[in-house]
Amino acid sequence: MRYNIYIYILVMATVTYLIRVLPLTVFKKKIKNKYILSFLHYVPYTCLSAMIVPAIFYSTSSLLSAVAGFCVAVILGYFKKGLVTVAVSASLAVFAVEMLIKFAF
Amino acid sequence: MKKDFLKGLRHSVPIAVGYFAVSFSFGILTAKYMKFGFSAVSSGILSLTNVTSAGQFAAVTAIVGGSGLVEMAILQFIINLRYALMGFSLNQKLPENMSLFQRSVIAFGNTDEIFAVAISDKYPLSFHYMLGLESLPIFGWTAGTVVGFLAGEILPKSVTTALGIALYGMLISIVMPVARQEKSVRTVVLISIALSCLFFYIPLLNVVNSGFAVVICTVLSSSFGAYFFPVKEEENEV
Numbered sequence: 001m002r003y004n005i006y007i008y009i010l011v012m013a014t015v016t017y018l019i020r021v022l023p024l025t026v027f028k029k030k031i032k033n034k035y036i037l038s039f040l041h042y043v044p045y046t047c048l049s050a051m052i053v054p055a056i057f058y059s060t061s062s063l064l065s066a067v068a069g070f071c072v073a074v075i076l077g078y079f080k081k082g083l084v085t086v087a088v089s090a091s092l093a094v095f096a097v098e099m100l101i102k103f104a105f
Numbered sequence: 106m107k108k109d110f111l112k113g114l115r116h117s118v119p120i121a122v123g124y125f126a127v128s129f130s131f132g133i134l135t136a137k138y139m140k141f142g143f144s145a146v147s148s149g150i151l152s153l154t155n156v157t158s159a160g161q162f163a164a165v166t167a168i169v170g171g172s173g174l175v176e177m178a179i180l181q182f183i184i185n186l187r188y189a190l191m192g193f194s195l196n197q198k199l200p201e202n203m204s205l206f207q208r209s210v211i212a213f214g215n216t217d218e219i220f221a222v223a224i225s226d227k228y229p230l231s232f233h234y235m236l237g238l239e240s241l242p243i244f245g246w247t248a249g250t251v252v253g254f255l256a257g258e259i260l261p262k263s264v265t266t267a268l269g270i271a272l273y274g275m276l277i278s279i280v281m282p283v284a285r286q287e288k289s290v291r292t293v294v295l296i297s298i299a300l301s302c303l304f305f306y307i308p309l310l311n312v313v314n315s316g317f318a319v320v321i322c323t324v325l326s327s328s329f330g331a332y333f334f335p336v337k338e339e340e341n342e343v
Binding site: 020049051081090 | 166
């Protein structure tokens with residue numbers, strides 16, 4: 001660890017607040033450039049995906065259980081199931097597979 | 106005034122419940138990294154002062170990876186830049202004469218979900234309505250983090266491991282429906298995943314701090330999308 005956690009939090013909170021407050025107070029002009037707008041449209045999805053894969057495969061105690069959880073989440077997400085449903089089902093899949101590994105092998 | 110505030114509160118209940126669930130798993134995640142300074146208090150303060158899901162999640166990875174402060178600032182800037190876009194849009198719905206102070210207060214809690222609800226309401230949006238709309242979700246987000254952290258400490262390892270994937274599950278449930286619907290989003294998501302795997306598995310590339318790798322993947326794939334699939338005017342309301 002290079003810095004105290006509260007220094008990180010301070011930096012994060014400051015940057016995030018500035019992003020939120022400036023458009024409402026100082027720069028009130030709407031962005032018109034379609035490339036910038038498109039870029040911002042894609043950011044949430046590309047950012048989340050980069051955070052999910054491949055990290056998710058190492059988020060449990062075995063690759064097998066992580067893959068099971070991942071598949072369950074992707075399938076349920078594809079069928080537009082709600083946030084909590086997807087999360088709980090993925091967790092149950094991981095739990096089930098890890099129990100199976102522990103007791104069956 | 107009071108009526109507006111209560112109306113905001115009422116509209117925010119589903120958001121607050123959802124936030125509690127997401128931040129609960131965020132708390133479970135931070136409980137794994139106590140040696141990096143995460144505690145029930147610091148995790149709670151992190152959630153209370155930031156109120157971002159993706160930004161905070163990426164920050165945990167970055168902190169654990171020993172990120173520098175400038176790296177952290179850039180990471181948050183890129184991941185949270187979308188809030189500026191929402192701010193520009195929200196601005197159109199605020200009464201012209203709303204004071205600078207009031208604007209500065211409601212800017213704090215402008216998250217994806219709150220923005221979505223606010224923008225769908227009849228405008229102009231009053232200060233008290235926004236205050237009501239934001240307070241409960243911010244509370245839910247913070248409380249969920251603290252409770253999640255404490256749960257992460259007491260629950261058996263088999264349960265916390267299984268819950269560890271919950272956060273990823275939630276993120277997947279945000280991406281999948283849109284990726285299914287829009288071919289352009291599907292394409293940029295696959296590019297981002299491919300880049301992210303390169304940063305993880307390829308020697309030399311995998312020394313890059315994982316938080317910063319997320320920024321590079323995000324910027325490259327989103328730029329590709331912006332250049333090859335510029336969004337049409339009417340889709341711009343994020």
